[in-house]
Amino acid sequence: MFGYILPDKGEMKIKEYELFRAYYCGVCKSMGKSFGPLCRFALNYDSVFLGMLLSSINKESVSLKKEPCIANPLKRKWVVKNSNSVDFSADINIILTYYKFKDDWTDEKSYLAKLGQIVISPGYKRALNCSKEAESHIKKSLEKLHALESQRCSSMDIAADPFGELIKGIISIGCNWDNDKKKEAVEWLGYNIGKWIYIIDAFDDIEKDIEKNSYNPLLLQYMYKDEEVNEFKNRIRDEVRFNLIHTLAQAASAFELLDMNNKSIIENILYLGMDKKTKSVLEGRSCNKDEKSL
Amino acid sequence: MRNPYEVLGIREGASVDEIKRAYKELVKKYHPDQYRNNPLSELAEEKLKEINQAYDYLMKQYEKSGSQYRNQSSSYGSNSGYGNDTSLYSQIRMNIMNGNIQAAETLLNRVTMKDAEWHYLRGLIFMRKGWYNEAVNSINTAVNMDPSNMEYRDALNRIAYANNRYQAYGYDRRYSAGGPDLCTMCQCLICSDCCCECMGGDLINCI
Numbered sequence: 398m399f400g401y402i403l404p405d406k407g408e409m410k411i412k413e414y415e416l417f418r419a420y421y422c423g424v425c426k427s428m429g430k431s432f433g434p435l436c437r438f439a440l441n442y443d444s445v446f447l448g449m450l451l452s453s454i455n456k457e458s459v460s461l462k463k464e465p466c467i468a469n470p471l472k473r474k475w476v477v478k479n480s481n482s483v484d485f486s487a488d489i490n491i492i493l494t495y496y497k498f499k500d501d502w503t504d505e506k507s508y509l510a511k512l513g514q515i516v517i518s519p520g521y522k523r524a525l526n527c528s529k530e531a532e533s534h535i536k537k538s539l540e541k542l543h544a545l546e547s548q549r550c551s552s553m554d555i556a557a558d559p560f561g562e563l564i565k566g567i568i569s570i571g572c573n574w575d576n577d578k579k580k581e582a583v584e585w586l587g588y589n590i591g592k593w594i595y596i597i598d599a600f601d602d603i604e605k606d607i608e609k610n611s612y613n614p615l616l617l618q619y620m621y622k623d624e625e626v627n628e629f630k631n632r633i634r635d636e637v638r639f640n641l642i643h644t645l646a647q648a649a650s651a652f653e654l655l656d657m658n659n660k661s662i663i664e665n666i667l668y669l670g671m672d673k674k675t676k677s678v679l680e681g682r683s684c685n686k687d688e689k690s691l
Numbered sequence: 692m693r694n695p696y697e698v699l700g701i702r703e704g705a706s707v708d709e710i711k712r713a714y715k716e717l718v719k720k721y722h723p724d725q726y727r728n729n730p731l732s733e734l735a736e737e738k739l740k741e742i743n744q745a746y747d748y749l750m751k752q753y754e755k756s757g758s759q760y761r762n763q764s765s766s767y768g769s770n771s772g773y774g775n776d777t778s779l780y781s782q783i784r785m786n787i788m789n790g791n792i793q794a795a796e797t798l799l800n801r802v803t804m805k806d807a808e809w810h811y812l813r814g815l816i817f818m819r820k821g822w823y824n825e826a827v828n829s830i831n832t833a834v835n836m837d838p839s840n841m842e843y844r845d846a847l848n849r850i851a852y853a854n855n856r857y858q859a860y861g862y863d864r865r866y867s868a869g870g871p872d873l874c875t876m877c878q879c880l881i882c883s884d885c886c887c888e889c890m891g892g893d894l895i896n897c898i
Contacts, residue, residue: 408865554822561821582731588821636824643823643850646857647729653720654734668861 399598400441401678402590404662405669413662415475419461420449423477426464427487431527432520434467439494439517443594446666448486451571453658454583455482485531485571488524492532495521496539504611531570538563551617553640557595564591582654589648593641593671600637601678603630634679641675695745707753714746725856727849728818730790783812792819807837814846823850 404417424445429437452459459480463473477483495517501510525532541559550556568587574580599615604626606613615621619633649667657663696703699713719725721742726735779798786795795816802809814829827850833843 552822552825554817554825558820558822579734582734585729585731585821592821639827639851639854640824642854642857644821646853647821647823649857649860650726650729650735650853651731654731654738664864668857668864672858672861 399594400443401594401597401671401674402443402446402666403670403674404666405673408669409662409665413659413665416659417445417449417662419475419477420452420483421445422464422466422474423459423480423483424448424487424490425466426476427484428490428520431484431487431523432491432517435516436491436494436520437467439490441490444486444490444493447489447567447571448480448483449659450663451482451486451568452477452480453660453663454655455571455573456658457482459483482571485528488528489531489535489567489571491517491520491524492528492535496535500539500543505609528570531567534566534570535563538566546612549612549617550614553596553599553614553618553637556599556614557592560595561588561591564588564594579655582651586648586651586655589644589651593644593648593675596637596641596644597675597678600630630681638675638679641679642672645671645675693741693745695748698741698745699749707750710746710749710753714742717742724849725853728815728846730819780808780812787812787815787819790819792816807833807840807843809833810836811840811843811846818850826850 404414406414409417421440421442425437425440428440457480460478461475462478464476465471465473495514498510498514498517501507502514538559542556542563545556545559565584565587569580569584572580572583596615599613602613603615605611606616607621607626615633615637619629621629645667652663652667694703696705699710699717701709701713705713718739721735721739723732723736723739726732729735779802783795783798786792786798795812799809799812799816810829811833814826814833817823817826817829827847830843830846830850834840834847837843
C-alpha cells in the first residue's frame with residue numbers, strides 16, 4: 398500500500414488524535430514483535446487505517462499501554478495492545494510490502510528492492526502462516542492486476558478493479574461477521590477505498606511513468622502524446638477528480654450504514670483526510686514533509 | 692428495538708425540536724435517492740426504517756401524532772414508470788434492481804441494437820460495479836443519443852449530486868470554517884503593536 402490514507406490532523410480532537418497515534422504505534426510494535434525490528438520500516442498509514450478500521454468494525458475492546466519506542470526512547474507513548482485486527486493488519490502490511498519489493502525487482506531490477514525482499518522474506522513467511530487465506534487472495538488479485546498491466550489496459554475503472562477487490566477481500570477476511578447485510582456495506586467500503594488508492598496513485602505517478610515509459614492507465618485512457626506533463630494533467634484533472642470524489646462518496650455512503658467504534662476518527666479520515674489528499678495530489682502539492690512525522 | 696435516542700444520535704430527553712432536526716438530517720442522509728444505483732440500497736432502507744420507528748416512538752412519547760416527514764417517507768416506493776421498453780430491457784432492469792449484475796450483463800450483451808437505452812443500462816451496470824468513469828461515459832452517450840429523456844439526465848445529475856453532498860458534509864464537519872487564519876492574526880498583532888507604540892508602550896519589543 399502507499400500511505401495515502403491520512404486523517405486531517407488539524408480537524409481532530411486531541412483524544413481522537415492520541416487514539417489514532419496509539420493505533421499507529423500498535424501496528425508498528427506488532428510488526429516489530431512478529432517480524433523483527435527491520436520490518437518496522439515498512440509501516441505506513443494505510444495499514445494503520447486498516448488496523449483501526451477493522452478493530453472498530455469488530456468492536457474490539459483494546460487496551461492502551463504507555464511504552465517507550467526505539468525512535469524516541471525517552472518519551473513513552475500510548476500503544477494499542479491485544480488487538481487481533483492490529484496484528485492482522487501488520488501481517489497484511491508485511492505481505493504487501495514483500496510483493497511490492499518483488500515487483501520492483503522484476504520490473505526495474507532495483508537492487509534496493511532485492512535487498513528489501515531478502516530482509517523481509519522471513520517475516521513474509523511467518524505472516525503467510527498466520528493469514529494463509531489473505532495471502533492467497535492478495536496473490537490472486539495482484540496476478541489479475543499484472544495481467545491487465547501487461548495487456549496495457551486503457552480504462553482506469555478496469556485497471557483499478559483488481560486492487561479494489563484486493564482491499565475488499567482483505568477487509569472482509571479481517572472482519573468477524575455476525576450479519577450478512579453488514580458484510581455488503583463493509584465490502585463496498587473496501588472496494589471503493591482500494592479503487593481510490595489505485596487511481597490516486599496512478600495520477601501521482603504520471604511524471605515518473607512518462608519518464609520511465611512504464612504502464613499507467615491514465616496515460617493510455619487519455620491518450621498521452623508527448624505533451625507537456627502539466628498540460629496533460631490540466632487536461633485530465635477534472636475528470637479524474639470527479640471519479641476520485643465519487644469513489645469517496647460511495648465509500649462514505651457505505652460507512653454511514655455501519656455501526657462501529659471510533660466513528661468520529663474514521664469519519665475524519667473518509668470525509669476530510671482523503672478529500673484533502675485528493676486535492677493535494679491533483680494540484681501537485683503532495684508534500685510529504687509535514688505528513689511523515691506524526 | 693434499539694434505544695431510539697441512540698438511533699437518532701441525540702441525548703436522552705432531547706426536545707421535540709432537537710428530535711425533529713436530527714430526524715430531518717438522518718432522512719436526508721439515508722434517503723433512497725442517495726442510494727439509488729448503489730448496491731447498499733436495501734441496507735439504507737432498513738436503516739431508514741429504524742430511524743422512522745425511533746422517530747415515531749419518540750413522537751408518540753411526546754403525544755404528538757402524525758408527522759409530515761413520516762408521510763413523506765412512506766411514499767419513497769420504487770417508482771417504476773418505464774415507457775416503451777422491449778421485454779429484454781425490462782428483464783435487464785429487473786436484474787439490475789435485484790442486484791443480479793452478472794445476469795443483467797449477459798442479457799445486455801445479447802442486444803444487437805445499441806440504442807440510448809442500451810447505453811443507459813450499461814451505465815447502471817457499471818455504477819453497480821463501482822466503475823464510475825465507464826458509467827458516466829455510458830450514460831453521457833445515452834443522453835447524447837436521446838437528449839429528451841429525463842431519466843438519463845437524472846442519473847447523471849444524481850452522480851454529480853453525490854459528490855457535492857460528500858464534499859458539503861466534509862465542509863460542515865470542519866471545526867473552524869470562519870475563524871481567523873494565521874495571516875489575520877499576525878496583522879492584528881502588528882497593528883496592536885503600532886497602537887501601543889503610539890501611546891508610548893510596546894507589545895512586541897523586537898518590532
